[in-house]
Amino acid sequence: MNVVREIQRLNEKELQRGTAGMEGSWHGQYKDSAWVFVGSLPSQLSEGDVLCVMSQWGEIEDLHLVRDKGTGKSKGFAFLKYEDQRSTILAVDNMNGIKLLERTLRVDHKEKYSLPKETEG
Template sequence: MNMYVGNLNYRVKEGDLEQAMSAYGVVTSVKVIKDRETGKSKGFAFVEMEDDQDAAKAINELNGSEFMGRQLVIKEALPKRM
């Protein structure tokens, strides 16, 4: 399952997120979205986990929790609309 993780502290690195999410299962990818011009984080990321049940557990337990000083928003990522 691919998840949207929002309201991130701008200092969060991909490794920080991978470590936090791996407590719930196997993380297959983490991508912190960055501004093209400045290279700075935009404050959100996409995390993909191998098992949908593990991802659902991570969403339920981490959504609204504090991570590096910010309250996380985590939900299933929806396909991009064209």
């Protein structure tokens, strides 16, 4: 929950300074990555569910819903890549801290991410 609050604090600070969406934004350090981390997902959600929820911020190119190797059950977090990096800013600013099925989502930029070998197509 601390990360959710920290992202909200950074966004509020930018709004007060008038730097939101400008080059001085904290989002700028992630300008070379279109990946985001989505945590605290309800375990009953499928890849399709995550796509539906997160696609409102842009076209999704890749999605890796992390699952337990033995049971196949979702571990409650995913990494997804947007077609356009600007979509990551929208996703982080709008989805971080929202409640989905009684769970508070954590959505944050992911600077570097590579799909695991077994999921690469």
